Amino acid sequence: MDPATFELLRDIASGIVFAVGGAFLLIGAFGLVRLPDVWSRLHAAGVVDTVGAELILVGMMIQAGFTQATLKLILIGLFLFVTSPTATHAVANAAFMAGIRPVRLRRNESGEVIGDRSNKEPQP
Amino acid sequence: MAILLAITAALFVAVLLVLIRLFAGPTLYDRVLAVNTFGTLTVLLLSALGFVTERPDFLDIAMLYALINFVSTIAILKFFRYRALGRATTRGEEV
């Protein structure tokens, strides 16, 4: 395979990955604006943090090839993979402790898990 | 390079949307969430800019930013929960 064809194939592959990742990023950011309350927005932020970010990093890895840049991109991806759920959980737990509850809650089994503390009045 | 410029533009649009939530968010937790997402997008933006300007050093900055972003999110939440940063939070402690 001559270098020009290889470069073209690489550009096509990374273009597809970038397009999918960018679409997820934009949808997630749009959801962050559109959804009604903190609890639903957590999931929109999850879409940005996981699929969007990782896919764009993968696209950059395809662009970089086997270089040191790919190694650093893998490390960034690993950091995001480990830290983003922890940060999301920290926000959810802090909001729960502050007494903020989801709007139009269908089913609430929080009493089963934490006992009496779930009966705390929500803050205004 | 046109692909990377396109993805940079998409990242800018996403950052603008997140900034709307950052300024409008009614509660503190909306804002913290927006700041965290903003940080993730900044990491991606820094890496993309490193490719566009062909300076791989930007990746080191992006890596550091990913770590600082996580620590700052946790620090803000810890501060607003305990109203102090110095106190240790032992396991099983009820607040």
Next chain:
Amino acid sequence: MAKAVGLLVALFALWLGLSGYFKPFLLTLGVLSCLFTLYLARRMNLLDDEAVPLQLRPGLLLYWSWLGGEVVKSAWAVSRVILAREMPISQQLIAVPCTQKTEMGHVIFANSITLTPGTVTVETAPGKFLVHALTEEAANLDGFAEMGRRVAEVEAR
């Protein structure tokens, strides 16, 4: 002892990967800084299962690839909810039983639940998690049981 060697190897691999230099003088400095970090970690009693998780089985990598597929699937579901004209959200807080034996197993399970868009672990108690789900489909207890079974395969002991 195994933990110390594992941490040293991981630290030096990270140093090599980030620096990219192979001159003898710089390599010596790298080894010295890794040894100093190891000494500090030992002084701080960090050499345990949490900081150096050598006890996990190699099946963790397989589990991560399975998790990646699940994440993409549920991200697609959440994206459809966001783009629908009448957003069909029905938020719920559900109790999910966790059957893992070790603390590391609990951490992996809770983080996997949070990593999947559509579900977030809110609070933990002995034997169960409080999980916030965005839609009815996301709050599927069979799905959580499947994920929990796979995590239990990965954790050791």
